Amino acid sequence: MDNRVAQRSQINQVSKSLSIITVCRNEISRIQRTIDSVIQQSDSNLEWVLVDGASTDGTLDLLQHYQPHISYLVSEPDRGLYDAMNKGIGMATGEYILFLNAGDFLQNREVVKAFHERAGTADIVVGDIHIVYPDGREKFG
Numbered sequence: 001m002d003n004r005v006a007q008r009s010q011i012n013q014v015s016k017s018l019s020i021i022t023v024c025r026n027e028i029s030r031i032q033r034t035i036d037s038v039i040q041q042s043d044s045n046l047e048w049v050l051v052d053g054a055s056t057d058g059t060l061d062l063l064q065h066y067q068p069h070i071s072y073l074v075s076e077p078d079r080g081l082y083d084a085m086n087k088g089i090g091m092a093t094g095e096y097i098l099f100l101n102a103g104d105f106l107q108n109r110e111v112v113k114a115f116h117e118r119a120g121t122a123d124i125v126v127g128d129i130h131i132v133y134p135d136g137r138e139k140f141g
Contacts, residue, residue: 018046018115019071019094023084025053027102028062035062037105039069043113047071049091051084059102096125 020038024031038048052060052075060075067073072091078084089097096119100106107130119125131139 017095017119018098018112019049019092019096020046020098020100021049021051021085021088021092022100022102023051023053023081023088024055024059024102025078025084026055026057026059028055028057028059030103031059031062033105034100034102035066035069037107038100039066040109041106041112042109043116045116046112047092047094049088050074051078051088051091052076053078053084 022031022034022038038046048069048071050063050070050073052063052073054060054075054077063070063073063075074087074091078087085099088099096115098115106112111127115125115127129141131141133139
């Protein structure tokens with residue numbers, strides 16, 4: 001029996017300049033914030049690729065609930081984080097790729113809009129990172 005689940009949404013079928021790739025496995029307790037930060041973007045000109053490593057904790061059910069917002073969703077066993085990331089790269093059609101893993105989130109609703117305003121013809125676009133540790137400590141980088 002094939003355990004793979006692969007679905008391509010009817011939205012965002014044309015190549016977009018930005019592909020967001022989210023990889024996860026058994027992240028039901030952390031992925032909601034990631035989902036919310038992507039689907040609440042004021043600029044929806046993006047492709048969202050989700051690679052799930054055959055989750056067994058309900059993560060896949062949650063992701064399927066948001067299928068209308070997801071450009072491509074695959075759930076199958078993989079050989080670890082980097083294998084999953086490479087699968088995402090293989091599915092992505094954007095000129096730029098942003099890895100946004102489970103538990104990570106876009107800082108506000110304007111991140112994708114700001115990207116499109118600033119990317120221009122750059123080969124690489126770099127942004128800042130804000131780390132919030134479980135004990136409440138913060139680090140900006």
